[in-house]
Amino acid sequence: xxxxSATEKLLRIEDLKLHFNITQGVVQAVDxxxxxxxxxxxxxxxGESGCGKSSxxxxxxxxLPRNAGTYSGKVWFGGQDVMQLDDEAFRRNxxxxxxxxxxxxxLNSLNPVVRIGEQVAEPVMVHHGLxxxxxxxxxxxMFQHVGVPDDFLIRYPFELSGGMxxxxxxxxxxxxxxxxxxxxxxxxxxxxxxxxxxxxxxKRLKDEFGISYILITHDIxxxxxxxxxxxxxxxxxxxxxxxxxxxxxxxxxxxxxxxxASVPRLHGNDELEFITGTPPSLLxxxxxxxxxxxxxxxxxxxxxxxxLFIRDGIKVRCWLYEENA
Amino acid sequence: MTEEPKIxxxxxxxxxxxxxxxxLDVQDLKVxxxxxxxxxxxxxFVHAVDGVTFQLKRGxxxxxxGESGCGKSSxxxxxxxxxxxxxxxxxxxxxxxxEMDKKTLRWYRSTQIGYxxxxxxxxxxxxxxxxxxxxxxxxxxxxxxxxxRLEQIRQVMKEVRLIPVDDYxxxxxxxxxxxxxxxxxxxxxxIQAPEIIVADEPVSMLDASVxxxxxxxxxxxxxxxxxxxxxxxxxxxxxxxxxxxIFVMYAGRFAEKAKQHDLLxxxxxxxxxxxxxxTSEPEYENSLGFKEVPxxxxxxxxxxxxxxxFHPRCKYAIAGVCDSEVPPDFHVEEGHEVAxxxxxxxxxxxxxxx
Numbered sequence: 278x279x280x281x282s283a284t285e286k287l288l289r290i291e292d293l294k295l296h297f298n299i300t301q302g303v304v305q306a307v308d309x310x311x312x313x314x315x316x317x318x319x320x321x322x323x324g325e326s327g328c329g330k331s332s333x334x335x336x337x338x339x340x341l342p343r344n345a346g347t348y349s350g351k352v353w354f355g356g357q358d359v360m361q362l363d364d365e366a367f368r369r370n371x372x373x374x375x376x377x378x379x380x381x382x383x384l385n386s387l388n389p390v391v392r393i394g395e396q397v398a399e400p401v402m403v404h405h406g407l408x409x410x411x412x413x414x415x416x417x418x419m420f421q422h423v424g425v426p427d428d429f430l431i432r433y434p435f436e437l438s439g440g441m442x443x444x445x446x447x448x449x450x451x452x453x454x455x456x457x458x459x460x461x462x463x464x465x466x467x468x469x470x471x472x473x474x475x476x477x478x479x480k481r482l483k484d485e486f487g488i489s490y491i492l493i494t495h496d497i498x499x500x501x502x503x504x505x506x507x508x509x510x511x512x513x514x515x516x517x518x519x520x521x522x523x524x525x526x527x528x529x530x531x532x533x534x535x536x537x538a539s540v541p542r543l544h545g546n547d548e549l550e551f552i553t554g555t556p557p558s559l560l561x562x563x564x565x566x567x568x569x570x571x572x573x574x575x576x577x578x579x580x581x582x583x584x585l586f587i588r589d590g591i592k593v594r595c596w597l598y599e600e601n602a
Numbered sequence: 603m604t605e606e607p608k609i610x611x612x613x614x615x616x617x618x619x620x621x622x623x624x625x626l627d628v629q630d631l632k633v634x635x636x637x638x639x640x641x642x643x644x645x646x647f648v649h650a651v652d653g654v655t656f657q658l659k660r661g662x663x664x665x666x667x668g669e670s671g672c673g674k675s676s677x678x679x680x681x682x683x684x685x686x687x688x689x690x691x692x693x694x695x696x697x698x699x700x701e702m703d704k705k706t707l708r709w710y711r712s713t714q715i716g717y718x719x720x721x722x723x724x725x726x727x728x729x730x731x732x733x734x735x736x737x738x739x740x741x742x743x744x745x746x747x748x749x750x751r752l753e754q755i756r757q758v759m760k761e762v763r764l765i766p767v768d769d770y771x772x773x774x775x776x777x778x779x780x781x782x783x784x785x786x787x788x789x790x791x792x793i794q795a796p797e798i799i800v801a802d803e804p805v806s807m808l809d810a811s812v813x814x815x816x817x818x819x820x821x822x823x824x825x826x827x828x829x830x831x832x833x834x835x836x837x838x839x840x841x842x843x844x845x846x847x848i849f850v851m852y853a854g855r856f857a858e859k860a861k862q863h864d865l866l867x868x869x870x871x872x873x874x875x876x877x878x879x880x881t882s883e884p885e886y887e888n889s890l891g892f893k894e895v896p897x898x899x900x901x902x903x904x905x906x907x908x909x910x911x912f913h914p915r916c917k918y919a920i921a922g923v924c925d926s927e928v929p930p931d932f933h934v935e936e937g938h939e940v941a942x943x944x945x946x947x948x949x950x951x952x953x954x955x956x
Contacts, residue, residue, distance in 0.1 A: 319889075325809040326780075438899060439670075468669040469836055473880035473893045480892060495810055498839065498881075501888040521886040539811045540884050541839040543866055549843060551818070552811040555779050 285356050287456055287489050288314040288337075288376075293350035295336040303346055304559045306332035308513035310350075311585070314506075316456070317483065319490040321500040321521075323536070324510035325556055330493045331381060333510070334459045337491070338378055339367055355456065373404045376457035377450040379443075382466060387434040387442060394430030397449045404453050419448040422485070423478050440471035444478065451482065459491045464499065476502040497540045501525055509533050512557050512567040515585070518592040529593045532568045566596070624693075625797050625830050626658035626681065631690035633673075633680050637904065648903045650676035652854035653690075658798065661828035663821075665841045665862070667877070668851035669900055674834050677851070678800050681832065683711045695797075713743055716791030716829075718801040718820075722783035726775040732764075732786055733771045739793055754793065761826075762789045762819060781812035785819065792823060799823075800832045805840060817843050838881050842866060847937075850874045853901050853911040859931075860938040870940040872896075873912045875954045910943065918944055918952045 295307040306329040314320050324330045335341065341348060352359050359371050377400075380386045388396055397419060398412035407415065417427055423444040434442055443463065450458050460479075464472040480503070482488055494500045500507075504521040509530065517530040528534050538550040554571040557563050563570065569579040578596040586598040633651040638644055650673040658664060668674045679685045681692065683699065692699035694710060702710060719725035726735060736755045745751050756767050762785040764770045775783055784804060791799050801820065805813040821844060824831050833845050841848055841862060848865045850858045850873065858871040869875045876896045882888055896915040901907050907914055913924040923943050932945035944952050 325811060440899065469838075469877055469880050470669065470895055471899075473882075473895045477892050477895065480889075497810060498884045501884050501886060502882055502893075504886065504889050521889060525884050525886045536811060537884065539814050541814070541837075541843060542883055543839050543842065543878065543881055544883075549814040549818070551813075551815040555781075 285316075286313045286353070287316045287318075287355060288491075289351075289353040290337070291351040293333070293336055293352065294347050295332055295341070295345060296347040297332075297342070297344050298346040299344060299560075302560050305329075305513050305562060306559055307336050308559075308562070310510075310513075310515050312508050312515060312518055314457070314489055314491065317487040317489055318505045319483065319492060319503050320506040320508055321492045321494065321504040322508050322510055323494065323497060323500060325495060327556060327559070328510045329513040329559065330495075330510050331461055334378065334461050334491070334493055338372055338376065338459065339364070340372075340378075369404075373400050373453045373455065375455055376459065377453060377455045378459040379446050379450045379461065379463050381461040386446060389434055392431050392433060393437070393445050397430075397445060397452055400449065400453050415452055416448065419452045420445075422451065422482060423448045424474075439467055440474065443467060443471075443475055447475070447478070451486075451488075454486065455488070457489045457491065459493070461493045462495070463492070465494070465496060472499060479503060497536065498542075509536070512562055513559055514567060514594060515592070516568065516594045518585075520591075523591060529588065529591055529598065530568075530595050531572050531574050531597070535571075535573075566594075623660050624657050625660050625695060627691075627693040628654060628656050628658075628681070629691045629693075630655055631677070631680065631692060632688045633676050633685055634688045635676075646904050649854050649906055650903055651680065652903075652906070654851075654854075654856055656849060656856070656859065658830050658832065660797070660830055661824065662847070663824050663831035663833060663845040664847040664849060665833040665835060665845035666849050666851055667835055667838055667841060669836055671900055671903070672851045673854040673903065674851050675802065678802055678832065678834055681798075682715060682717055682800060683707050712739065713794045714797050716794065716796040716799040718784075718787050718791050718799060718804045720803040721807050722780060722787045723775060725787050726783060728775055731772050731774055732759075732778075735775075735786060736790055736793055739790065743794060758789045758793045761792065761823065762786075764789065779812075780808050781815060784808060784812075784816050788816075788820065788823070792827075792829075795827070796829065798830045798832065800834070802834045803836070804833070806835070806837065813840065814843070820844065838866070838877055839883075850877070853906055854903055855911060856931075856941065857912065858938075858940045858942075860940075864935070864938050869954075870934055870938065870945065871912075871942050872916050872918050872944075872952065872954075910941070920944070920949060923949075 291311050293307055293310045297304040297306055310333060322330050337352065354371060354375055359367060394413060394416050397416040401407045401415050402412045416430060420427060420430060425441055425444050429437065429441065464475050490503060492500060492503050507519050507521055507524040508515050509517040511532050517528065517533045528537050535550060535552045541549060552571055557567055565580040566583050569575050574597060583594050583596050585592045585594050588598050631651055631654045634647040634649055636644060637646045637648060654677060666674050676685060680687060687700050733755060737751055740751045740754060759767045764782065764785055805816050808816060817840060820831065823829060835841065845862055848860060848862050849856050852873050858874045869878055879894055898915045901911060909926045910924045910929050913919040920943060929941045929943045931939040931941050933939055934945055943949060
């Protein structure tokens, strides 16, 4: 477990870049991302498919695919600059130990021929050097925390329902007692009631263990369940970083505004809007603001690259918020 | 039964005369699947659909809402004529679906009812261009004039806003975005000018910003062509933008049937209430508290619980009644029926706000 003093940020990312080389060129999946995360807090990263949000998770955990090209920037985790570590030191001291991940479609990320208990116990045996029975004890404790009955430990993944499998994947991420868990679309394949249940579990774990979360999703309505801070990603860049209260009532960036207006609601009478056009290709992103072609409030300045402007503590990448404007 | 394929523009006029008539009448439908061990010993049935009754009127959109495994897909496939009916009746206009011969059933499936799949990319053949995908149903239906076929394709593509048409005609599915793929699927369902379109979670695989666009498009088609829609979903928040009626399905049966507005604002069945409270609205207050969720998981459809199928998870369950007798549909207000014993005169109605 990484220890951090109270004043320090748990995670600080500066100008993180992750590009992929493909035959047609370079895909700029993560292109200069900055954000911070406090201890025992949570940030939601919102974005459409193909905006680079899953690549961001991979870049933070340094789970790079073989065709990764540029991988640069600074990542401080618990006061330590983890980009300086070599791969082995990163594996030993950071991944699983300090931060772990619940992957997208956790249902399919479990090994079908290994009993659930063994899979959940394995990370503690590898990373904390626990003996097998101690590790199984740990796994049993985690199962209680996430709400899976004890006797499920000896079952195989196909014997569990979707919700139970998702909980098992969560128990696996939790078993090494990390400070940070990255959740990549944790409930998108689950039913409504199961989804609500999993979010209850996540909230409880946050209170009990003081864990922080990075929740990566495209589902704005359910993301509000876990949001303290919100970061909106578009075409490989952060376009707005805000706190949940202000974001859900009054987003600043035109893209965030459009996105919020497209969320279906149970009650109320507002007409839904949609965003015309498609997100730009990350292969050759447009110069200037990347949202300009779909933006209703485009003006001359948008052809230049907007920096992140800070307005009342909210960071927004849009020329509309330039101070002298 | 052979007839000339219909031209879309004519259908629009023709359909208007019949608004409000029943297109589909489903009476006490049961669809059970046999479970066999080693291929011959019968060990039981999966009661996928177990006594479902509803009517679909011309030009009307209904939504069937339920969790996975509640039987909504089996119900849909039966309406499409793909499953055998175990018991009960389905009437399409005046025709009895149970008794249709092979040829009629084929006519019904290929020209009278359209199907919009959940995963657009999986539903489109990857080696065919948009033009061939849309042309094939017309060829099958005996649309022999090539120019007329192309004209129909162009019109249907304009209708689903794949404009300019020439940009898309010769593209393959992987060359267009998810929202556009879904529009090709809708165009394919529409091209035969069917009376009914069944849409199975048509927007769940799409991005939030595109979802609304597709829902609005389907709404426009429904209004322009008086097509009846059956919208199957698990997401209550999108229902408001699409359907007139909502049927909530749980473990093979309808728990509640009501007009869209009544169901969303005044749910009567404890299960509907649980679904509505579990649906998140984009508000930051959500992160501050916990949600109330009924315990347990939906029951197995092989041996569903006796009586009301929701009773093991229901906190209002009445011992001795809910666990032994099947609740009938109680009529609570106009067009609002609920299968729950709490609405019997003998018992007190629940107060969900407590």
